[in-house]
Amino acid sequence: MxxxxxxxxxxxxxxxxxxxxxxxxxxxxxxxxxxxxxxxxxxxxxxxxxxxxxxxxxxxxxxxxxxxxxxxxxxxxxxxxxxxxxxxxxxxxxxxxxxxxxxxxxxxxxxxxxxxxxxxKRAGLATVIPTINGCYMLMDAGATLDCKPETLTHFGMMGSIYMNKIMDVREPRVGLVNVGTEDTKGGELQQGAFSMMQNAPMNFIGNIEARDIPAGVADVAVADGFTGNVILKLTEGLGSMFSKKIKDMFMEGLGGKLSAVMMMGKIKDFKKSMDYTEYGGAPLLxxxxxxxxxxxxxxxxxxxxxxxxxxxxxxxxxxxxxxxxxxxxxxxxxx
Amino acid sequence: MxxxxxxxxxxxxxxxxxxxxxxxxxxxxxxxxxxxxxxxxxxxxxxxxxxxxxxxxxxxxxxxxxxxxxxxxxxxxxxxxxxxxxxxxxxxxxxxxxxxxxxxxxxxxxxxxxxxxxxxKRAGLATVIPTINGCYMLMDAGATLDCKPETLTHFGMMGSIYMNKIMDVREPRVGLVNVGTEDTKGGELQQGAFSMMQNAPMNFIGNIEARDIPAGVADVAVADGFTGNVILKLTEGLGSMFSKKIKDMFMEGLGGKLSAVMMMGKIKDFKKSMDYTEYGGAPLLxxxxxxxxxxxxxxxxxxxxxxxxxxxxxxxxxxxxxxxxxxxxxxxxxx
Missing domain, CATH: 3.40.718.10 (Isopropylmalate Dehydrogenase)
Incomplete structure (x- = not known):
């Protein structure tokens, strides 16, 4: 090799x-x-x-x-x-x-x-991101901004194969990021992708809302590269904001500082569990x-x-x- | 009245x-x-x-x-x-x-x-969301999924007027949510909106990345309704995830529980600062x-x-x- x-x-x-x-x-x-x-x-x-x-x-x-x-x-x-x-x-x-x-x-x-x-027809950049108790694959994170229903379907299939073969997830649950969970939600792109994904060789679980992604609703979250890039970067930005807020909470006053000492290990574990670089790089599929x-x-x-x-x-x-x-x-x- | x-x-x-x-x-x-x-x-x-x-x-x-x-x-x-x-x-x-x-x-x-x-031509649902040290208006949060450059330009102008007249922000900084900060980034929609927004009556600061929104890079973040809806819901979802992680951190072990008692007030302040319902409802502009x-x-x-x-x-x-x-x-x- x-x-x-x-x-x-x-x-x-x-x-x-x-x-x-x-x-x-x-x-x-x-x-x-x-x-x-x-x-x-x-x-x-x-x-x-x-x-x-x-x-x-x-x-x-x-x-x-x-x-x-x-x-x-x-x-x-x-x-x-x-x-x-x-x-x-x-x-x-x-x-x-x-x-x-x-x-x-x-x-x-x-x-x-x-x-x-x-x-x-289009390559997708797949990124593995932490959830509350595991991780999910975001596909595409920004390689292809303008997608067609077929592009999203291929993203789902490829993400599913990756999660199965590399991350050892059995029958990965593939969800389509949308503005609601009902079958008919979204614009032309999502509606077209929904019906195509239903018939593609993967465990398609339907539309998912961004609200439910961090809770682990899917193993593969499929989105066009524009939306996916926004999801990736907002996750980073909100992660930084929350880390900073928590740090400030612990740095302020005697109670905060004492707590920081008592909870050092947990704070480190928390940070590590939120660090998506732990999962390695992003495969281009x-x-x-x-x-x-x-x-x-x-x-x-x-x-x-x-x-x-x-x-x-x-x-x-x-x-x-x-x-x-x-x-x-x-x-x-x-x- | x-x-x-x-x-x-x-x-x-x-x-x-x-x-x-x-x-x-x-x-x-x-x-x-x-x-x-x-x-x-x-x-x-x-x-x-x-x-x-x-x-x-x-x-x-x-x-x-x-x-x-x-x-x-x-x-x-x-x-x-x-x-x-x-x-x-x-x-x-x-x-x-x-x-x-x-x-x-x-x-x-x-x-x-x-x-x-x-x-x-299109109405937008404006939502005010907390940042690290203030708030920003997300426009549109999901009223109009398929947008044109003109739609986004109007969203920026209307959001700016709202932030100025209702939230008392002087010359609100209006940013276009994009996959990079360079002027030429994004798909057709963003590229078209960028040049139109430059010439519209508002303080347009150019393209912004989702990573920088929680840090307060703009007072108005403009996006099509699909992207905006994803931003709103991911903010909610990640907020819930972080709150749960922090809660677990404090509930576990004696150190955690003692810290929780010492930091009760701060934890409440933190929760309140993250609660976007504090800002009231969402105006349809x-x-x-x-x-x-x-x-x-x-x-x-x-x-x-x-x-x-x-x-x-x-x-x-x-x-x-x-x-x-x-x-x-x-x-x-x-x-």
Whole structure:
């Protein structure tokens, strides 16, 4: 198993990337191919005593940043670490790819270099988010803003396969995010998706309201990329707000400070249970090869987790499962 | 000043409605006209010692429920308390209207009985939601699912006028909810709205991300009704989840219970600061008369607050302000 890693993706690259690679080799015994400016990568490893056992480099001097247009990946930035990685992935030099770089550029590279699975017209970025007593997959978190009923149906099917094969959820409950739970709710997009999803190969539970998502009403919450992106970011924003409010509550007055000491462990557990980076990166589903988007602010441990995720993605043959599901849906439609 | 009140709107109607009316008469000296089955209303008042000073009834025996199609208001349920109230409002029997009934039916009644302000094609439901240190108005919270750039522009203008005249915010900052803050972000709808909003009479601050809304990045967050409804409901759902997590943290173990005793006051303050029903009901903006949707689970105090809101809405001539803003925008476009 060989995983390709973008050496210059993320706020803490290349140091955190290389440290994550070292941890992953030790823990999972994978082989890694890291793209980027070889001289800088070697120097960073040397200066930080990072073992390069089972880690190879592929020289690509450029970097695509958050300020660059995502499409620059295919043009003026085609020499960058991410573009090189996508081309290596396409050519079969590795089994899966991990990057902490620009989400927009990753979506472009996946769609235009690696290309999509036959029958899937749009890729979706899947993010696993904590609920009150577990987690759910939000699909799509922002890769495809303008969706059709078929797009949402494919998102549901792919999310279901991921939750089943990678997160070990039996018959994942797939819900369509809507403004009400009744079958006829929503606009044209949701109404069209509802009837298509009812007949697709997955455990579709119908429309769900955003109010019920944090309580765990579904294992996969399907939404167009615009709505999904709003859900992801509002979850982050409200999480920060509540954490700050709780912190202020404990910092104020003697009662608060004493309580903070007594409850230190619980506060830490609470924070951890709300931290969605614990679940690793976000898989981009619908493309021909496994692609994992690590969080931009990933630390070495987060990169290590994303590499494990990429390995599982490749090992458990998710691409094959998705291809089979699309075929099954097509056959059912032709009957 | 006379406010029309739907006697049978809300989970706790008619008792909570009548109790709220009694409080409002005492506190604000308004005259009220309550619609519904007169016999039941009188009996409820008598049995609960509710003073009917300055409260008149208008007999309308039917009730439109949450399970009814909203459009039933215009047809088979045209004898209900809400339909009667809308007709009274249209005819000038009162200056404003408050209902805790079905949101869908209120939107229908406002659009088809009272009708919209000239130049405004869609009405929006505005909800005031707490932020870390204040509040913001979400517009639209679900009245109009399919929006055009012009719809969003009008939502921003109307929300701005409301926040200025009713919530006393000087030059309200109006932001467009989008997937990024750059000017070119989003789909067709957002891109079209962005350029139109830049030239409309309001303090438009550009695109905002859902992540920054709870931190108070804007006074008015503009979104289509689908996205807005998801924002409102996810805010509710995450609020419940965090409250439950905090409660569990305090209920567990001796340290937790001791802390709960020491921090009782702060926990109550925290809960209150997160309760968006404190801000009263949701105004439906864009129609010819003031309409306030009270929360379905409103208690007497919430109904009293919604009646005060309706009074302010009428007294401060919001309809006139909105008409003037629409005209100003029209003139600017013709220059």
């Amino acid at each position: 060989k995983i390709i890693v973008d050496g210059f993706g993320g706020d803490n690259a290349p140091l955190a990337v290389l440290q994550g690679c070292e941890l992953a080799v030790k823990e999972y015994g994978v082989d890694l191919l890291v793209t980027g400016d070889e001289e800088i990568l070697k120097k960073t490893a040397r200066e930080n005593n990072i073992s390069l056992d089972r880690i190879a480099f592929y020289h690509a001097p450029g970097v695509i940043g958050m300020e660059d247009e995502p499409t620059a990946l295919l043009k003026e930035k085609s020499d960058c670490s991410m573009a090189a990685a996508f081309n290596l992935l396409k050519g079969g030099a590795g089994d899966a790819f991990v990057s902490g770089g620009s989400t927009g550029a990753i979506v472009i590279g996946a769609n235009f270099i690696v290309k999509r699975i036959k029958g899937i 619908g493309v021909m090869k496994p692609v994992i988007k690590a969080h931009g602010s990933s630390n070495p441990k987060a990169f290590k987790n994303a590499i494990r995720q990429a390995r599982d993605f490749a090992e458990r043959n998710l691409i094959g499962e998705i291809e089979a599901a699309v075929q099954q849906m097509k056959n059912a439609g032709e009957e | 006379k406010i029309i009140v739907d006697g049978f709107g809300g989970d706790n109607a008619p008792l909570a409605v009548l109790q709220g009316c009694e409080l409002a008469v005492k506190e604000y000296g308004v005259d009220l006209l309550v619609t519904g089955d007169e016999e039941i209303l009188k009996k409820t008042a008598r049995e609960n010692n509710i003073s009917l000073d300055r409260i008149a009834f208008y007999h309308a025996p039917g009730v439109i429920g949450m399970e009814d199609e909203p459009t039933a208001l215009l047809k088979e349920k045209s004898d209900c308390s809400m339909a009667a109230a809308f007709n009274l409002l249209k005819g000038g029997a009162g200056d404003a209207f408050v209902s805790g009934g079905s949101t869908g039916a209120i939107v229908i009644g406002a659009n088809f009985i009272v009708k919209r302000i000239k130049g405004i 864009g129609v010819m008369k003031p309409v306030i949707k009270a929360h379905g689970s409103s208690n007497p105090k919430a109904f009293k607050n919604a009646i005060r809101q309706a009074r302010d809405f009428a007294e401060r001539n919001l309809i006139g302000e909105i008409e003037a803003a629409v005209q100003q925008m029209k003139n600017a476009g013709e220059e």
